[in-house]
Amino acid sequence: MPPNITTTLNTARARTYVFRLPLFTRVVIIAIVGFWIAGLQSVVDVREWGALIPDEMGITTLYRMNTFPFIHLNVLHAVMNIFALTPLMERFEGEYGTLNCLALFFGPLTTIPALLYVGVEKFVFGGNVAVMGASMWVFLLLAVEAIKTYKVNPRFVIGTYSIPTWTTPIGLLFAMAVLVPSSSFLGHAAGLVVGYGAGLGYVKFLAPPEKILRWIEGKLNLLGRLPHYVSIDQKTYGRFGVLPSANGASAASPGVSLGLVGSTQRLASALALRRDPRILKIPPYLSLLCILVGAVWLFLLPLNEYSRRTYISENALLPGQVHTYFGGSDQNVFRAYKKEVNELVGKGNVEINDKLESIVKALGLKTARQNFTYSAAGRTFAGENLYAILQAPRGDATEAIVLVAAWENVRHEVNRNGVPLVLTLARYFKRWSLWSKDIIILLSPDSIAGPQAWVDAYHDAHDSSKVASLPIKSGALQGAIAIDYVQEQRFKSVHIVYDGVNGQLPNLDLINSVVNIAGGQMGMGVALQEMWHHNDKYPDRLRTMLRGMLKQGLGLASGPHSSFIPYHVDAVTLQPFGEGWQDEMAMGRVVEGTFRSLNNLLEHLHQSFFFYLLMHRERFVSIGTYLPSAMLVAANFTIMAIFLWMKSGQPDAPAESTDKTPTPTVERDLFLPLAVVTLSGSLSAIPLYIFNHVPESALTPLFLLFLIINTLLPIAISLLSTHLFPSSPPTLQQYHLIKSFSLLLLGMFLSSLATLNFSLAMLIGMLSAPLSFVGPSSSLVSRIAGFALLNFTSPPAVLLASAAVWGLNVGDVLREAAVAWHVTGTYSAVVVWCVWWPAWLAGCVCVLGRTEDKGGKVKEA
């Protein structure tokens, strides 16, 4: 109880404090607010009209000397100043009286600092900086108070230094000047100077004679007429003459006792508000607002105001700072290697590796091979990785960078230029002695399984029944570059593929380095997310970002680099594209420059540059800016879950709302809701297992079967729950609880998923948004409509629709998902089947709930 008492006292005190604010202070606050509101419109520029601008000063514009304190730059400025000014002004007014205040603040205490400021600004500095805002008053009053303090308590001691108390506002003045942007040091200083003068009594002569004020006050009976008027006489008692604390305390103590039984006191009214049926109307709108804001937020991101230019955070990288020498007769070598590679096209994996190994071995590199066998969707992905280690000539085998060339890229085209280029580069790198890290050349038979097997085995995280261990190893991997160079003719630009498995991304510094080297040093274009032409305008930025989000959300491996990223090895794939005049040697120089940059790294890339959305090669949004949108979407489910929980605790009949006594919470029947949610959750293991373990040929028929079952299942559960207990069919409360639990789980999973894979959380969140708003209904039409809506947004329906949109075969999509699950460990399937689908199922069961007899049920209860 004690905490309650203190809060009551505090709220009561704050409230009385506001209500006791004297007249002039109120007027000033209202004026400030009024001017701020007036400044919102754009017809008349209030700020221009009222600000204190030195060059504008003339006889006709003297009004500015009095208006400028009321006018503020923006809301923040106004609010800050109100908060700072109110207590000071209140104190001053309490001491000197309203009339005195009026005279002083419309007279000397405003005009003198204003004149001072204008004089110094115009004639000493020769500037013309406009000032506005009540902060000048704040400093003036602070100075007055500081002088008062000084008289009582001349100095305070910090350590061994004793500092005069009157200097504190000066310290504050400097702090404000440093910390608050665009604050006027000179304006504040002018206020301060006058304040000190006032505090020391030098401006007393300017105050209106007390006799006259007294006479006015008496004649007009201001004390009687004006509320909150502070008489001049009060100043004889000081402001402590009218201390209301005794009043407040006596009012507060009954407040505690009354608060709990629901009186008109503040806390009690808040408690009463909680029970107010009107408050329960808010959450659905709130969660709708969350979804809308979340969606709109996403579309604001490509704007210049919300995205940032990329920059190199790790200065050790120094991208593009070295000369690259790859070229010349290396091209002759490249041509020879390419001839060798072309001869191998169409041959078996082992035969290819034999030939490539003989070439690599001849360069003096240590070579080794690794076998792997994955099986997924009834297929077997087997192969043999060939890799070679170029030991850094003077290195100590503690770190390594990887150069990957898969024999086939993700589209199963032979990497005709990539493989010979990597061989030529290996030969070229061998000549340098400056490497601080070993260079590992990885030649894998395919782009997904091979690199995955190799990286897993390198970190000893492999299943040794499927993937062989690596016979030779080097140090900790610091970075990897994969080359996917299929194109035969000369290229124009480089396409950077950076999506990792499960939406993990490489450090942005690596991408920036490549952009810097390829775009800046080599003068070739750089593209992202298959945006072959990018004009850096809003639509293109949005498209790039959404493509990136879609890829991130799917969480599939997009190239040989993808497998490296989960192990915290930053990696990208470089794909030359377009028709231009860049040749293989230029591509080699890009790799050389990037490797030289990675070679410079003193420490592993570690800046918080792993969470970003790229929308152009030089623009990105950081996690702090984009995360709220997914979090808001996830929060909408949580809000609805809490709302439904509260609603389920209320009696259904809101008839006797006139009664002020709080209604007791209804007992919640938890068995059926928990059973349904648990059942839907455990059922989710079935599709997850089936779609990941069925042979490829059976995938499409099974999917169609599942689509039908999926439609019938909610109906079956609904009927079952009704007919299993014919005596007590599920009540509205139970439907609310089912929905509440499933949405609670969904909100919880999605908000934690948003930090791991933002795009997936956002996609699932948007697709399952209808679940928040459809519920049991008494009308058959709305039930059918709701069920139909949910069926259109069900996981299998979305899968079918998206496959149709991209012109893919559903079977292929499912096969890719199964392969991703088995080979790269993509968890998107878990999220779809074990997070989204159970929530959808529970939502469908709710929608189908029949609630026409709820009135009768409640009466029985």
Added chain:
Amino acid sequence: MRQLFCFVLLSWISFASLLPPAFAAAADYHEQLVLRPLPLSALLASFNFRSNTSLSEFEAHNFRFFPRSLGQILQHAGTQELHLRFSLGRWDSEAWGARPWGGAREGGTGVELWAWLQAATDEEADHKWLTLTNALSGLFCASLNFIDGTRTTRPVMSFQPEGDHLNTTAADTHLLYGVLPHEVVCTENLTPFLKLLPCKGKAGIATLLDGHKLFDASWQSMAIDVKPVCPVGGECVLQIELTIDMVLDIDRSKRPRDNPIPRPPPGHELPCNTSKPYHSHDTCFPTDHQANQDWTLSQIFGRTMKGTCPLTDPTVPPVCLQVPDSRSVYHSDGVLEKKNLDRVSRCFEIKPDVDFEIVLPAPEDESAILVKPETPLLYAERSFTGHGQERGGVQTILRNPSPDTEVEFIYMESLPWFMRIYLHTMSARIQGHTTKDKSLIKEVYYRPAVDRARGTQLEVRMRVPPASTVFLTYDFEKSILRYTEYPPDANRGFDVAAAVITILSPAAYNLRTTSLLCSLPTPDFSMPYNVIIFTSTAIALAFGGMFNILVRRFVAADEGPEVGLAVLKKRIKERVGVLVQKFKGKGQKAEDKMVEVGRMVENPGVGEQT
């Protein structure tokens, strides 16, 4: 003694035939350079400088060939035997075969130091060790002073004294071993090294030692070994042996120093495989990996050798070259070439003031370019397993290439304290078997780490059966460091020293694995710094000051209607009072206190009203 014989007999045969017996003369000096071309266009250059001084002269501070600076340090620290190693790079035993000197003259990457100190107690030994490391640190411009308690171990099985210690007992001789894997060996370590030589770098083979070439080598090791040698029936001598071994890349070394960038050669200079069907002027399958066996001494070392050191023993040939006898080698005038009986080495006797140069032309006979490297007794490779910041594992792959001989050795690790190993997870298994084989590990000596005070010491006596590969693995947990314990500047992680493998049978042989890089969870130091410091400053300055002034109730002392003459009167009274009290003197203080108490009484009165 026996061991010394062993060493001489078992080091590879060419050396055995070349080196005079170690106990030749009481006070002598000799130096020798052995050049051995290795596969893949590499060249091993072994510099060896050895000088003896009799113990009696040494104790009388009578230094002749023995460097005085080092001698004084050894005497001061009571060192009986000292071994210091500076190493860089990796020995590629797959290509280059067995290590020079049987691995006895090399260390792991960085700096390694072990010494036998004479001390009555462990504490005294530690103290002397501290003296020794600090003194050597100054002498060799290396961070040896960072070998503190956490980096020092006392091996029990791995190291045996090389010298003959007659007058000491085991009880008062302490072996201490320290290692700095992160130390980067560079030219500043070479200069003090050369200063220890009698001819400095001015004459003899030492003129070939150039920092640029030495530190561009693929592998290099500088060693200093000081040990007492007592020949049978002769006087005991203190022997200092300075060894520099380096493997130079012939291709890289032949580049001129003013143009070291490996630009692609012009197309017509590229050695091509002309038998390829597609060979043409712009397509070239390179064959240069086999080439580069033609070189001259001045190409490799950037200069010719300036005569011989006049102090050296004239019976020992200063330069030897190990190539098959069938290969022709040209040399400068005034040099006598002597082919050795083993048919794979030849030595050159040089007159004292002749510039020495040899030229190896490109060989005509492809088969007789090199002496075939000897297969080492054991291959060892160590790497980390696992990933993540919490725990990991170490896996050492030990391969015995011999078809019929079992290898028995001691495997020693000295790990930093922040790697907490789980000893129970240590296991050895033979490749191809999934279960661990308990017979492989014969003996384990383990001294656990103490946080921030002592590292882990692990010595394992184990065997590898013939023609098999053994995986030795153990897991460890990474500690979280205090944030002041991280290095102040950017760092790539923490280096873990090389494991030392001492082979006991079938022959004495040493090898070391590569060092490892252990990355500990590293906080982003700049981020909390920025956030905490900046927000605290903002709050302290702006909010604190403002809040203080706003919340505090200021009560003016002169509040109230005291205006006019009364005030003036009071002030005058006060002034007069002060003057009067100055005359009165000490009575003042008591009254001051009274005034203060009065104020304090007044204030609560005000407080009550609020």
